[in-house]
Amino acid sequence: MLAGPTAVGKGTVSAWVREHHPEVWMSVSATTRTARPGEVDGRHYYFVSDEKFDEMVMRGELLEWAVVHNLARYGTPRGPVVAALDAGHPMLLEIDLQGARQVRETMPDALFVFLAPPSWEELVTRLVGRGTETDAERRARLATAKVELEAAAEFDVVIVNDDVRRAAEELVHLMKP
Template identity: 55%
Template sequence: MSASDGASVSAPRLIVLSGPSGVGKSTLLAYLRTHNPEWWLSVSATTRFPRPGERHGVEYYFVSRAEFEAMAAAGDLLEWAEFAGNLYGTPRLPVEDQLAAGRSVLLELELEGARQVRQAMPEALLVFLKPPSWEELVRRLTHRGTEPQDVIDARLARAREELAAESEFDVSLVNTSVEEVAAELVALTRAPSPRPAP
């Protein structure tokens, strides 16, 4: 199944994907890039420096803090936030251009970013990706082996807050397998909106 299956019967849709750390968002996005190239996955702007192998315009748009702040002031960002001293945001124009060209767009955002997009583009469909269980989420975070316990504890505390906000989203999907969730996301581009138009 590919996103093009539904392209002729429905308008392109802006989908915002959110969920707690460790739920599998990055794995899902990698799968969609490979299996559903018809979708456009948004590229964020950031003020942080590129890591080895990262390319401008591919992983991120790398900009100065002054450039970023000018974009925010001009309303050129759908959403933005600051994490660990760096600014991150979603440029508005590329999203609008892709939708106008008939491509469905997927944004992967934190909870606050999803809320900002809901304000900026009320027609966006907010999708919450959740784990099969709390125990499974704890297992995924603790078995990464890449972070100290205090970081894991902070992620779990944040995850509880994010899970409590599930009702703010239009659709909830349980990440039991990446293939099944990807198919459900593709189906959302063909289905009528699950909520009334604003």
Template identity: 60%
Template sequence: MPPNRRLTVLSGPSGVGKSTVVAELRRSHPEVWLSVSVTTRKPRPGETHGVEYFFADDAEFDRMVGSGELLEWAEFAGNRYGTPRTPVLERLAAGVPTLLEIDLQGARQVRESMPEALLVFLAPPSWEELERRLRGRGTEPPDVIERRLDAGRVEMAAEKEFDLTLVNTSVQDVCLRLIALLAGTPEV
């Protein structure tokens, strides 16, 4: 049986490039398992239950929280999101490199319930670059961008709570370092 691996958690402020890094990691290293979150939000066009998310109603989500089925959960923009515990534990027990991409609140919950997890903070090269990325998306109104920037200030201040920081100057470099961490090999 493969040795148990340590759970790796990737977190950082909105706009830092977490989803871009995770997409590249999944493309180049399909052996890494990325947890699929459960959410109370409605599916968007093209989303499939069990692929992008597990979709649940409020009652089902409440039941999952109450029975301890979620490793972590948080509310964002009026919807709740959480990480199902059992699939994570099964992958870790099988020795599968396991990654969670979650927010600061979720990372703190994982630290409480699984102190052996490796918490990785993805940081922007600078605050100005983070602001440029958020504004440059062109997908959200100015008030939403300002809320994300306010949240980003709080998230940046929490960097010291993480085991290590990777600065996202290159998606490929961040992926190489994450793979080394997930494999349990010395950092590159």
């Protein structure tokens, strides 16, 4: 399980793992937000309507879900995770802090990894540099990031994302028996 603040590089680290370690099963989250440029439905996220998300919640189809940055809902579909576990695959769930806390309740034996930025300044630079959010969205994400950074002690391992390849390899190493 990989979590960390906004713009820390969770998606970038996960993409590196996906490209270089195809043996690692990657969960795909559902979200009610719109796709960013280059994102593919079913690969990066399942982009669903609010109505579809409500149905998934009511049917118990999500392992965890949360409203993130007071903007959109994200959740991890339960079925694929259970199937991957049953098949014995090393797996990676990329989720937010709220989701990690929910999963800890139902899967306490999972390994919880917090991805941290090298510094607050670097986190701000990364968020501003990607240019995918409005000023209001950036302010909301940075406020959330401050709270999320304080939760690092809740995790089993903290990996500093100062180099994507190194951080990804450390993460994969932790998944191996």
